[in-house]
Amino acid sequence: xxxxxxxFSQYHPLVCFLYFVAVILFGAVLRHPAYxxxxxxxxxxYYGLLRGRSLWKLLFGLIPLFLLxxxxxxxxxxxxxxxxxxLFDRPFTLEALxxxxxxxxxxxxxxxxxxxxxxxxTGDKFTSLFAxxxxxxxxxxxxxxxxxxxxxxKLKQILHARSGIGKGITQQSKTSEKLRHGVTALSTLADxxxxxxxxxxxxxxxxxxxxxxxSSFYGTSLSLRDGIVLVLIxxxxxxxxxxxxxxxxxxxxxxxxxxxxxxxxxxxxxxIPIVLRIKEALLWRRLRSKI
Amino acid sequence: MKKSTLWSLICICLLIPGTLFLGxxxxxxxxxxxGTLIIIEAMLPFFFQFxxxxxxxxxxxxxxxxxxxxxxxxxxxxxxxxxKPIVAVVMITGMSFGAEAGFLTGAVSAFASNFFFGQGxxxxxxxxxYGLGGFLAGLLFHKRKRLAQKPVLHRVLLTGFGFLxxxxxVGPVLDLCSVFTMSSQLSWNMTVLCLSSGFFINxxxxxxxxxxxxxxxxxxxxxxxxxxxxxxxxxxxxxxxx
Numbered sequence: 001x002x003x004x005x006x007x008f009s010q011y012h013p014l015v016c017f018l019y020f021v022a023v024i025l026f027g028a029v030l031r032h033p034a035y036x037x038x039x040x041x042x043x044x045x046y047y048g049l050l051r052g053r054s055l056w057k058l059l060f061g062l063i064p065l066f067l068l069x070x071x072x073x074x075x076x077x078x079x080x081x082x083x084x085x086x087l088f089d090r091p092f093t094l095e096a097l098x099x100x101x102x103x104x105x106x107x108x109x110x111x112x113x114x115x116x117x118x119x120x121x122t123g124d125k126f127t128s129l130f131a132x133x134x135x136x137x138x139x140x141x142x143x144x145x146x147x148x149x150x151x152x153x154k155l156k157q158i159l160h161a162r163s164g165i166g167k168g169i170t171q172q173s174k175t176s177e178k179l180r181h182g183v184t185a186l187s188t189l190a191d192x193x194x195x196x197x198x199x200x201x202x203x204x205x206x207x208x209x210x211x212x213x214x215s216s217f218y219g220t221s222l223s224l225r226d227g228i229v230l231v232l233i234x235x236x237x238x239x240x241x242x243x244x245x246x247x248x249x250x251x252x253x254x255x256x257x258x259x260x261x262x263x264x265x266x267x268x269x270x271x272i273p274i275v276l277r278i279k280e281a282l283l284w285r286r287l288r289s290k291i
Numbered sequence: 292m293k294k295s296t297l298w299s300l301i302c303i304c305l306l307i308p309g310t311l312f313l314g315x316x317x318x319x320x321x322x323x324x325x326g327t328l329i330i331i332e333a334m335l336p337f338f339f340q341f342x343x344x345x346x347x348x349x350x351x352x353x354x355x356x357x358x359x360x361x362x363x364x365x366x367x368x369x370x371x372x373x374x375k376p377i378v379a380v381v382m383i384t385g386m387s388f389g390a391e392a393g394f395l396t397g398a399v400s401a402f403a404s405n406f407f408f409g410q411g412x413x414x415x416x417x418x419x420x421y422g423l424g425g426f427l428a429g430l431l432f433h434k435r436k437r438l439a440q441k442p443v444l445h446r447v448l449l450t451g452f453g454f455l456x457x458x459x460x461v462g463p464v465l466d467l468c469s470v471f472t473m474s475s476q477l478s479w480n481m482t483v484l485c486l487s488s489g490f491f492i493n494x495x496x497x498x499x500x501x502x503x504x505x506x507x508x509x510x511x512x513x514x515x516x517x518x519x520x521x522x523x524x525x526x527x528x529x530x531x532x533x
Contacts, residue, residue: 144355151363186380210345
């Protein structure tokens with residue numbers, strides 16, 4: 001389980017959440033090719049570190065989308081000085097193609113970051129983050145997350161039991177019959193779940209729901225280690241737009257700002273989880289060689 | 292109650308126009324962010340209202356059960372390709388428990404099921420789309436006792452509503468997300484392309500929603516109604532002692 005040893009995941013949920021908000025925002029907004037490329041490399045490497053082989057699966061899925069987005073945008077965006085060829089009487093320009101590539105890059109980047117986000121910020125962490133600020137909604141979310149698992153297990157039991165009396169969905173040949181049996185199974189599940197809901201609610205009340213603040217599974221407060229990384233993330237995220245060098249224009253000609261200190265700040269921001277991971281690995285190696 | 296109204300007013304009158312203004316002024320690809328922020332800001336009043344009302348345990352659990360039921364409902368139809376009953380279950384909740392509960396069920400169910408399938412840039416749009424489905428169903432069908440007594444008419448209306456609302460509201464909101472994430476410049480042509488390429492998916496989605504409403508709608512609504520009369524859940528009056 002490589003995920004469990006990821007040091008960045010063990011920071012306070014607030015740190016992880018703000019980090020992902022920052023990098024996903026930059027990924028969605030920036031259109032400077034160098035920034036997007038750096039983002040893709042960093043997000044891809046981090047995803048690879050978290051998930052191992054499934055990086056390639058995700059990339060294989062994203063490549064056709066990347067090409068589609070790149071090629072489809074010039075069709076609708078005729079602006080630009082260099083006309084490559086004309087299609088249906090509309091110019092297909094080099095600038096629009098480049099802009100399409102940048103859009104596709106930021107699209108890919110966002111998906112890669114969300115892939116990492118899904119590994120790092122699991123449901124329990126997310127709800128613990130908001131447990132005190134929005135107690136009713138986060139409790140609702142916790143309950144739904146728990147019930148999804150419970151109900152899909154129950155649904156399987158119901159389907160299994162029904163196939164025991166010849167009413168399984170796979171035993172039917174006609175689609176209308178499949179549909180009817182599916183609806184019956186769902187209705188049975190609703191019965192069981194709603195009946196349970198009243199018991200759950202009474203039990204919650206009996207145990208004092210609403211009398212005090214709710215505690216959460218991740219009952220940690222921000223430690224010094226979290227604080228340092230949090231300040232680092234916030235200051236780097238503020239540095240990127242302040243130091244400039246973000247602008248990139250695709251109309252009428254491709255004009256890209258030269259890279260400056262803003263890019264360095266952005267790269268440091270991108271590399272935080274990977275550097276933490278490498279640091280941990282080196283530390284482990286040193287400790288082991290001492291033994 | 293007053294506090295939530297104030298927050299809703301702030302959201303609608305200040306936040307959304309402010310976001311629109313900033314989004315058009317700033318350079319760069321801000322429109323995806325602008326669109327998503329507006330979607331989130333439009334959902335905030337519902338969440339505020341739920342939060343400030345301090346919901347009872349029974350109400351909370353009922354909404355949670357229906358949201359989870361919507362999220363797992365696909366599993367019952369796993370052998371029928373492209374059959375998505377999730378919006379239908381959300382709509383039934385809206386019809387029985389009211390528009391606000393319907394919105395909440397849809398939004399929470401989309402958000403929670405994405406914890407299993409993976410969150411993405413589409414999450415807020417999905418929450419909005421499913422929430423709107425539940426909200427509309429609640430507006431049109433909640434507390435229509437006389438209509439419910441005419442089974443044939445009720446069924447016909449449910450089926451028609453399910454199909455049309457998915458085709459015209461839920462589907463287009465989902466498609467708009469791809470307009471915002473995939474286009475480098477917003478243009479009507481691109482929007483039309485995205486909406487029309489989603490047309491057939493929306494039709495199949497609409498048919499599955501309509502079929503589920505036709506077959507499951509009345510039985511499930513009767514169950515929810517029985518729950519309401521027996522235990523006094525979500526009846527719309529605040530003084531119900533739970």
